[in-house]
Amino acid sequence: MAPATSSTSSAITLNINGEKHQLTIDHRTTLLDALRERLDLTGTKKGCDQGQCGACTVLVDSRRVVSCLNLAVAAEGREITTIEGMAEGDELHPVQQAFLDLDGYQCGYCTPGQICSAVAVIEEHAAGWPSAVTDDVGPEAGPPPLTPDEIRERMSGNLCRCGAYVSIVQAVSRAAGAYEATRDERRTAAAKEAAA
Amino acid sequence: MREFGYQRAHDVAGAVALLAADPDARFLGGGTNLVDLMKTGVERPARLVDVRELPLDRVERTADGGLRIGATVTNSDLAADPEVRSGYPALTQAVLAGASGQLRNMATVGGNLLQRTRCGYFADVTKPCNKRSPGSGCPAVGGEHHNHAVLGASGHCVAVHPSDMGVALTAFDAVVSYETPDGPGEVPLTDFYLPVGDTPHRETALPPGALITHVSLPPAGVAARSRYRKVRERASYAFAIGSVAAALRIEDGLVREARLAFGGVASRPWRAHAAEAVLTGARAGGETFAAAADAELAAATPLPDNGYKVPLMRDLVVSVLTELAEGEAR
Numbered sequence: 001m002a003p004a005t006s007s008t009s010s011a012i013t014l015n016i017n018g019e020k021h022q023l024t025i026d027h028r029t030t031l032l033d034a035l036r037e038r039l040d041l042t043g044t045k046k047g048c049d050q051g052q053c054g055a056c057t058v059l060v061d062s063r064r065v066v067s068c069l070n071l072a073v074a075a076e077g078r079e080i081t082t083i084e085g086m087a088e089g090d091e092l093h094p095v096q097q098a099f100l101d102l103d104g105y106q107c108g109y110c111t112p113g114q115i116c117s118a119v120a121v122i123e124e125h126a127a128g129w130p131s132a133v134t135d136d137v138g139p140e141a142g143p144p145p146l147t148p149d150e151i152r153e154r155m156s157g158n159l160c161r162c163g164a165y166v167s168i169v170q171a172v173s174r175a176a177g178a179y180e181a182t183r184d185e186r187r188t189a190a191a192k193e194a195a196a
Numbered sequence: 197m198r199e200f201g202y203q204r205a206h207d208v209a210g211a212v213a214l215l216a217a218d219p220d221a222r223f224l225g226g227g228t229n230l231v232d233l234m235k236t237g238v239e240r241p242a243r244l245v246d247v248r249e250l251p252l253d254r255v256e257r258t259a260d261g262g263l264r265i266g267a268t269v270t271n272s273d274l275a276a277d278p279e280v281r282s283g284y285p286a287l288t289q290a291v292l293a294g295a296s297g298q299l300r301n302m303a304t305v306g307g308n309l310l311q312r313t314r315c316g317y318f319a320d321v322t323k324p325c326n327k328r329s330p331g332s333g334c335p336a337v338g339g340e341h342h343n344h345a346v347l348g349a350s351g352h353c354v355a356v357h358p359s360d361m362g363v364a365l366t367a368f369d370a371v372v373s374y375e376t377p378d379g380p381g382e383v384p385l386t387d388f389y390l391p392v393g394d395t396p397h398r399e400t401a402l403p404p405g406a407l408i409t410h411v412s413l414p415p416a417g418v419a420a421r422s423r424y425r426k427v428r429e430r431a432s433y434a435f436a437i438g439s440v441a442a443a444l445r446i447e448d449g450l451v452r453e454a455r456l457a458f459g460g461v462a463s464r465p466w467r468a469h470a471a472e473a474v475l476t477g478a479r480a481g482g483e484t485f486a487a488a489a490d491a492e493l494a495a496a497t498p499l500p501d502n503g504y505k506v507p508l509m510r511d512l513v514v515s516v517l518t519e520l521a522e523g524e525a526r
Contacts (some may be wrong), residue, residue, distance in 0.1 A: 008199040134468040139278040156432035157296020
């Protein structure tokens, strides 16, 4: 039986880390609160709750967003990836591994958001997106080198009150290098999967 | 937050009809501003009509060589678009100078134009504000206003429009297209924002219930050599205290064509017509550029704590135009 809903709530299905979750939700519920309070996915953190700190960053349809300004009801039908969905089994995502190896955190509260954001930063850069510190934004210029300045600008939506920025930049840089090195491998694997 | 209904629109006519059915309804785009304002009680809609799935998510080249940008194109997609990057680079730079990567992935072109001021008094429902609560007063005039307007303000409101994107769009003569229950319409962006006067709560020329569907840029060869530069209180992820979108075409040392718009200093993205008039036909160089800035800023009405914006904008104009002129000479 479908759960009872009113004009101010809806029965929705959220697709999170490849799993479907059905819930009846008050329209006022943000995606952040749905994740944490309804689905027990507490890896995503609440910082400012007004879109200014990036602690609640998740991926929606592969793009990084702040879940505190997304309404859960508006996220129905989209593919949501949280920090809980980054590793493949026991194998950490290269960005997670780089944060661990290089101490890209102190207290760790902003870290899930930093990691989700960094995963997307690397994809955005690989797709050729310029940033506010890119000298030539012309499409012929190609992706700018992912320098520390580029990383700082692209990661500026994620604040770290401990000030672990120096090692965060190093971790993103190392993970981006690993991504670059394995790109052909991943393309081949993706092509095989598509053909199968 | 007030409880509200939610509906997802799938076509433009349906979205407009849903909104018309409820005077207390609002369109929901990326939600980066509206949801935030709902949390603080500044906005209290009874219903949200989600327009993000409308088929308005394309940037298209028009037959005349301009661009037609759908209202639900995200800031990220607009900034990354090859046609924008080559034909209107200042627009890409302006968009990338705003907000964060996360917010640019959510925010839409239509929503960007309709975002509300970040004036602290507007955002605080315990304070008077003529924009939020008409007739209640403007505490910013005699209070905290170091980030507020020096152009186009009135004694009733000195708030600035926060958009970066809008500044570049204004410089390049963008036209806003919209749909209403009574049919479509359009308005140039330079006429889109209403003069503040004694009605700061009336912000745009959109008819009631209108949905922005597109923003069109006419062809403009001059825009291919354009630049956006923004000054803020930290290096990234902050609103402008002043910004400039500029384009120049110089031949034989003379300015043949100039486009100039200011951000962060006025109630709207500010097209600098007076400065453009000084520039056009004059010899390209520091003196001309300073005279152009002075011509525009002659109308400035600074308050005790935001007068710094006048010399800041003068320096910014001279610097950006000099950079463009030197690039032209190379």
